[in-house]
Amino acid sequence: MRRHLASLLIVVALTALLPSGALAQAPSQAEAQAVWDAFWGRLAAGDFTGARRYVHSAKQRPWMVADAQLQEQAPQMLYCRIRPGPLPDSADDVLFEVHCEHGGETADTLVGFRQDFDGAWRISGM
Numbered sequence: 001m002r003r004h005l006a007s008l009l010i011v012v013a014l015t016a017l018l019p020s021g022a023l024a025q026a027p028s029q030a031e032a033q034a035v036w037d038a039f040w041g042r043l044a045a046g047d048f049t050g051a052r053r054y055v056h057s058a059k060q061r062p063w064m065v066a067d068a069q070l071q072e073q074a075p076q077m078l079y080c081r082i083r084p085g086p087l088p089d090s091a092d093d094v095l096f097e098v099h100c101e102h103g104g105e106t107a108d109t110l111v112g113f114r115q116d117f118d119g120a121w122r123i124s125g126m
Helices: 002-017 029-044 048-052 068-077
Strands: 093-102 105-115 121-125
Touching: 029 048, 029 068, 029 093, 029 105, 029 121, 068 093
Parallel strands: none
Antiparallel strands: 093 105, 105 121
8 A cells, every 4th residue: 555655656746847738638529629619609690709718818819809701701610520539739739630511512620729827728720
């Protein structure tokens, strides 16, 4: 019992020495899909302020204020589905493949997610 406890304490101590993000977990496919849908749903409704809540704080830009092109694109983006199996991009970002299928057309792209200061996963790049 003591040996097991000592081993556990050593692992915990070594983990504390690792760089931040080294053991970062990725959002689940369902969580990533929920963020994707909420972001594009807000844009489709013209709620640019609401859409900003789903973009990582370090990635928010002035274009989020009002962009007609994004709003036009939003209904189509709601047909896109996050594929399982995140691809680590860096210690902070996690990439997911996104498959879009609508009106007989298909497209694939990558979307990045990053955990924000409040612990929530948000879109960090497309």
